[in-house]
Amino acid sequence: MLVVAGSWLAGPSPQWSHLTATVLPVYLRHSLLLALLTGGGTLVIGTAAAWAVARLRFPGHRLLQWALLLPMACPAYLIAYTWTGLLAPEGPLQAWLPVALPDIRNPWGAALMLTLVLYPYVYLLARAAFVHQSALAQEVARSLGAGPARRFFRVALPLARPAIIAGLALVLMETLADYGTVAYFGVPTLSTGIFRTWFGLGDRLAAAQLAAVLLAAMVALLALERGARRQRRVSGDARPAAALTLRAAPAVLVPLALCLPVLLGFVLPALQLLIWSLPRLAQAGDADFLKLVGTSLLIALCTALATTALALALVWARRLRPDRPRRLAASLAGFGYAVPGTVLAVGTVLVLAALDQGVNRLAGAVGLAAPGLLLSGTLFAVVFACTVRFATIPIQSLDAGLQALPPSLDHAARSLGAGPARLLRRVHLPLLRVPLASAALLVFVDTLKELPAALVLRPFNTNTLAVRAFELASDERLADAALPALAILLAGVIPVLLLTRSLDHPRPTSDPGNAPPGQRLEETAHAAP
Amino acid sequence: MLRLDAVHVRLAGQTVLDGIDLSLPTGEIGCLLGPSGCGKTTLLRLIAGFVDAQRGALTLAGERMLGAGEPVPPEQRRVGMVFQDMALFPHLDVAANIAFGLPRERRSQRRQRVAELLDRVGLPGLGRRYPHQLSGGQQQRVALARAMAPRPRLLLLDEPFSALDAELREQISADVRAILRDQGSTALMVTHDQQEAFAMADRLGVMRQGRIQQWDTPARLYQRPANRFVAEFLGRGRFLRARLSHPGQAELDGASVPVTAVHDARPGDPVEVLIRPEDLHTDPHGPLRARVVGSVFRGARVWYTLALNDGQQLVCSLPGHPRLAEGSRVRLAPAVTPLVAFRTDAGRWTLDAGRWTPDAGR
Structure with a gap:
C-alpha cells in the first residue's frame, strides 16, 4: 500500500498527462457507473430480502433464509461468463425463447452480475439488524398511529441504516476492486486500467499511480464502513418484534420473488457449469488438472496458515500488552482487505522485485552466484499478496473471539503462575480453536477464488484454478472453463454453509465464559467475498 | 506480610491511587470498603501485579515486588486471586481448573491436593463437572479452591460474592471465612457491602478517591471514625x-x-x-x-x-x-x-x- 501511495512521490509519470487526457475520464466514468448501479441494486435487493426474511413468515422461510446467501459463493467473474454462455445466441435459453436475448457484455450487464453476487453483504448485515430490532420501537410507532409503510420507512429502516451502510460500503469496495467481470465484459474501469497500463503500455509508474487513485476511494469507503459499524450499538436486549405470517397470494409471491436472486445468482449458473463439465469430468484425473488443483491448494493452504499465524501474533500481542504500536499494527493489517487485488499485485511486485535486486546485488558483492528471482517470481509472491489482502479475516475473527474472553481469565491464569506461553497454550488456544479454524477456512476459500493477484504474480507456467478458468473463458472456451470454475464454486459454498450455522444461533450465550467462542462468524463473515 | 508504602498509580491521566500505605500481618483477613471508583479494585490488581505503580513500594513476605527495578511479574508473585466474575476456565473441568496452578507437581500429588481442596470447599466428587454445570455458589467455591491450590502467600478476593444472591452470600462468606481461617491464609478482600466487610474482616479500610481514609479494626472504624467521610459511609x-x-x-x-x-x-x-x-x-x-x-x-x-x-x-x-x-x-x-x-x-x-x-x- 505504502509503495503504491508513494508512487506519487516520484512525480507524475510522463504518461500521466496522456492518461488524464484520454483514458482516465473513461475509467472513472465506468467505475462510477458500476458503483452506482451495483450499489443501488444490492441496496434494494439486499434490504428487501433482509426485511422479508426477518419480519415475514412464509413457506420455505428457513430454506430461503440461508439460500439467499448462496450467491456469495460465486466469484463475479464466474457468473459473468456463465451468463454469457447461457444467453448466447446458440445457448440453451435462446432455443426456448422466441425473443432475441440481450447482450450483457456492457457496463449494465457487469453491474447486474456484480449485484447478483454482492447483494448478500447487504442482506447479511441488514438481516441481523432487522432481527435484533426490539419490538418496542415498532409498538411505540403503532401506538402513535403509524401504519405499516410508515413504520418501515420511519422506524425499521433508520434503525437498520448503519448496518445497511456497512454492507453497502463492502459492496462498493468489492465492485471497485473487481477485475474479472469487467475485464471479461470489456468494460474499461480503474481496476482494468491498472492492468492495461502495466502490461499494455509497460508503464509501471503510471499503473501504480492509477492504483493510488483507486486506493484513495477504498480508504474513503473503509472509513464509511467503520463509522457505520460504530453506530450499530442500539439496545438489542429487548424482545424481538414478532414476525408476520403471510397467507393466500403473498405467501406464494414473496418466496417466489426471493427465489429469483438465488436462482439467477447461484442455481442457474451452477447448473450450467455442471452441464458443461459433465462431458469433461474425465479430465479431472488429468495430470494437468491435478497440478492445477495442487498449486491452488498449496497457495490457499500457505495463505491460510500465514494469515492465521500473523493474526495470532498481532492480536495476541495486543491482548498481552495493549500499547499504542501494537494496537496500530493490528488495525493497519486489517486494511489489506480494502486494497484491490490489482493494486496489491502492483505493490507486491514493486516491493519484492526491489528486495530481489538487493539480494542479488548483495550476493554479487560477496562473490556468490546471483540467486535470481527469489521472491517476486515465485509462488511466494502470490501467497504474500493474498496474506496481505486476507489477513483481516482471521484478525477480526480472533479479535472477536478474544474479546469474548474476559480479561480476568488471563489474570487468573497468571496469578496461578502461568507465564505468557502457558497462557496461550493452555487457555487462549483451546478457547479460540473454533474462530481460528473457521477464519483459516474462509481465507483458504478466498485465496482459491482470488483472481487478479494470482494473475499478475504467479510464476511462469504455473496456474491456479481461478486463473485457468478466467483464461479459458476469455478465450471463449466457456465449456472448457467449467471444470475449474465448478471446483471454485464448490469450495465457495463451504463458508456459506458455515455462515448459515451461525444464522441459526445469531447470538452467543449471555455468559461469555461459557459461550462457544466460535459463534462469531456473522462478524467475520462480512469480510468474506 | 503485606506492606505498601506511599503507592501512587495513574491510569489514563487520572490519579487512581494516591499515596497508599497499608500493612497486613500474616494470617489476618483485611477488607477494603469504598464507593465504586474509589480505587479499591485497582489496589488489589496492583498487589496481584496487573497494574504498575508510578511511585511507592510493595513488599510481600519481605520480598520487594515493586519499587526496586522491574516489578515482579504476576506469575512469580505467588499471590492468589479470586475474581468478581470467578473467571473459571470454561474449557477445563473443575479438577483441571483447580490443578491449573500446580503444573510442576507430580500427578499423584496433584490429584491428592485437588481432592483435598474439593473436600475443604464442600464439593467432594465434583471434579469431573464443567464450570457451566455448576451453580453460582459452587463456582465461587471452585474459584476459591483454585486460588488456594498453589498455597499462595497472599489471597486476594475482588468482590467475590457480588455475583451471588443475598441469601447465598451470607452463607458463602461465612464459609469462606472459616476456610481462610482454617488454612491460616492471609487475605485481602475488596467489597462495597458493609455487612460483608464487618463479618469477614480482622482489619478494615475505607477508601475514597484513591486514598485509604482509615485502616483499623471494624469496631474501631465504626465507633471512632477518623473523619466525616468514614462516619457517613458506615451506618446511617x-x-x-x-x-x-x-x-x-x-x-x-x-x-x-x-x-x-x-x-x-x-x-x-x-x-x-x-x-x-x-x-x-x-x-x-x-x-x-x-x-x-x-x-x-x-x-x-x-x-x-x-x-x-x-x-x-x-x-x-x-x-x-x-x-x-x-x-x-x-x-x-x-x-x-x-x-x-x-x-x-x-x-x-x-x-x-x-x-x-x-x-x-x-
Missing part, C-alpha cells in the same frame, strides 16, 4: 450542629452530651455530632427533648424521625412498643458514650498514620 448517621462546651462535652440543642475529643477545636467552637439510629434511647430523665415527626415500621424496631427544639432532625431506632404517635414528645439520652464529633469543617482533614493532616485540595 446524621450530623447535628452543636458547640463544644468543654473538652469531651458538647452543647446540642441546649443539652450537654459527652463527645469524643475533637482535634484542633477549643471550647466555644462549632462542632458536628454524629447521631446514628442506635445511638440514643428513650430516658425520662434524658437531656434531649424531641418531637416525633414521622416513623417507619421495621418489625422489632421502629425508626422514628425526630425533631429537636431547634428544628434539627435525626433518625432514632426505638423498640416497637409502645408505638409513639406523631407529634408526641420524647426525652432521649445517649446510649453510646461518647458520641462521635468533628469540627465543622473537618471533612477536609484526614487521620494519616495517627496524625491529623489536611486532606489537600479535597
Whole structure:
C-alpha cells in the first residue's frame, strides 16, 4: 500500500498527462457507473430480502433464509461468463425463447452480475439488524398511529441504516476492486486500467499511480464502513418484534420473488457449469488438472496458515500488552482487505522485485552466484499478496473471539503462575480453536477464488484454478472453463454453509465464559467475498 | 506480610491511587470498603501485579515486588486471586481448573491436593463437572479452591460474592471465612457491602478517591471514625450542629452530651455530632427533648424521625412498643458514650498514620 501511495512521490509519470487526457475520464466514468448501479441494486435487493426474511413468515422461510446467501459463493467473474454462455445466441435459453436475448457484455450487464453476487453483504448485515430490532420501537410507532409503510420507512429502516451502510460500503469496495467481470465484459474501469497500463503500455509508474487513485476511494469507503459499524450499538436486549405470517397470494409471491436472486445468482449458473463439465469430468484425473488443483491448494493452504499465524501474533500481542504500536499494527493489517487485488499485485511486485535486486546485488558483492528471482517470481509472491489482502479475516475473527474472553481469565491464569506461553497454550488456544479454524477456512476459500493477484504474480507456467478458468473463458472456451470454475464454486459454498450455522444461533450465550467462542462468524463473515 | 508504602498509580491521566500505605500481618483477613471508583479494585490488581505503580513500594513476605527495578511479574508473585466474575476456565473441568496452578507437581500429588481442596470447599466428587454445570455458589467455591491450590502467600478476593444472591452470600462468606481461617491464609478482600466487610474482616479500610481514609479494626472504624467521610459511609448517621462546651462535652440543642475529643477545636467552637439510629434511647430523665415527626415500621424496631427544639432532625431506632404517635414528645439520652464529633469543617482533614493532616485540595 505504502509503495503504491508513494508512487506519487516520484512525480507524475510522463504518461500521466496522456492518461488524464484520454483514458482516465473513461475509467472513472465506468467505475462510477458500476458503483452506482451495483450499489443501488444490492441496496434494494439486499434490504428487501433482509426485511422479508426477518419480519415475514412464509413457506420455505428457513430454506430461503440461508439460500439467499448462496450467491456469495460465486466469484463475479464466474457468473459473468456463465451468463454469457447461457444467453448466447446458440445457448440453451435462446432455443426456448422466441425473443432475441440481450447482450450483457456492457457496463449494465457487469453491474447486474456484480449485484447478483454482492447483494448478500447487504442482506447479511441488514438481516441481523432487522432481527435484533426490539419490538418496542415498532409498538411505540403503532401506538402513535403509524401504519405499516410508515413504520418501515420511519422506524425499521433508520434503525437498520448503519448496518445497511456497512454492507453497502463492502459492496462498493468489492465492485471497485473487481477485475474479472469487467475485464471479461470489456468494460474499461480503474481496476482494468491498472492492468492495461502495466502490461499494455509497460508503464509501471503510471499503473501504480492509477492504483493510488483507486486506493484513495477504498480508504474513503473503509472509513464509511467503520463509522457505520460504530453506530450499530442500539439496545438489542429487548424482545424481538414478532414476525408476520403471510397467507393466500403473498405467501406464494414473496418466496417466489426471493427465489429469483438465488436462482439467477447461484442455481442457474451452477447448473450450467455442471452441464458443461459433465462431458469433461474425465479430465479431472488429468495430470494437468491435478497440478492445477495442487498449486491452488498449496497457495490457499500457505495463505491460510500465514494469515492465521500473523493474526495470532498481532492480536495476541495486543491482548498481552495493549500499547499504542501494537494496537496500530493490528488495525493497519486489517486494511489489506480494502486494497484491490490489482493494486496489491502492483505493490507486491514493486516491493519484492526491489528486495530481489538487493539480494542479488548483495550476493554479487560477496562473490556468490546471483540467486535470481527469489521472491517476486515465485509462488511466494502470490501467497504474500493474498496474506496481505486476507489477513483481516482471521484478525477480526480472533479479535472477536478474544474479546469474548474476559480479561480476568488471563489474570487468573497468571496469578496461578502461568507465564505468557502457558497462557496461550493452555487457555487462549483451546478457547479460540473454533474462530481460528473457521477464519483459516474462509481465507483458504478466498485465496482459491482470488483472481487478479494470482494473475499478475504467479510464476511462469504455473496456474491456479481461478486463473485457468478466467483464461479459458476469455478465450471463449466457456465449456472448457467449467471444470475449474465448478471446483471454485464448490469450495465457495463451504463458508456459506458455515455462515448459515451461525444464522441459526445469531447470538452467543449471555455468559461469555461459557459461550462457544466460535459463534462469531456473522462478524467475520462480512469480510468474506 | 503485606506492606505498601506511599503507592501512587495513574491510569489514563487520572490519579487512581494516591499515596497508599497499608500493612497486613500474616494470617489476618483485611477488607477494603469504598464507593465504586474509589480505587479499591485497582489496589488489589496492583498487589496481584496487573497494574504498575508510578511511585511507592510493595513488599510481600519481605520480598520487594515493586519499587526496586522491574516489578515482579504476576506469575512469580505467588499471590492468589479470586475474581468478581470467578473467571473459571470454561474449557477445563473443575479438577483441571483447580490443578491449573500446580503444573510442576507430580500427578499423584496433584490429584491428592485437588481432592483435598474439593473436600475443604464442600464439593467432594465434583471434579469431573464443567464450570457451566455448576451453580453460582459452587463456582465461587471452585474459584476459591483454585486460588488456594498453589498455597499462595497472599489471597486476594475482588468482590467475590457480588455475583451471588443475598441469601447465598451470607452463607458463602461465612464459609469462606472459616476456610481462610482454617488454612491460616492471609487475605485481602475488596467489597462495597458493609455487612460483608464487618463479618469477614480482622482489619478494615475505607477508601475514597484513591486514598485509604482509615485502616483499623471494624469496631474501631465504626465507633471512632477518623473523619466525616468514614462516619457517613458506615451506618446511617446524621450530623447535628452543636458547640463544644468543654473538652469531651458538647452543647446540642441546649443539652450537654459527652463527645469524643475533637482535634484542633477549643471550647466555644462549632462542632458536628454524629447521631446514628442506635445511638440514643428513650430516658425520662434524658437531656434531649424531641418531637416525633414521622416513623417507619421495621418489625422489632421502629425508626422514628425526630425533631429537636431547634428544628434539627435525626433518625432514632426505638423498640416497637409502645408505638409513639406523631407529634408526641420524647426525652432521649445517649446510649453510646461518647458520641462521635468533628469540627465543622473537618471533612477536609484526614487521620494519616495517627496524625491529623489536611486532606489537600479535597
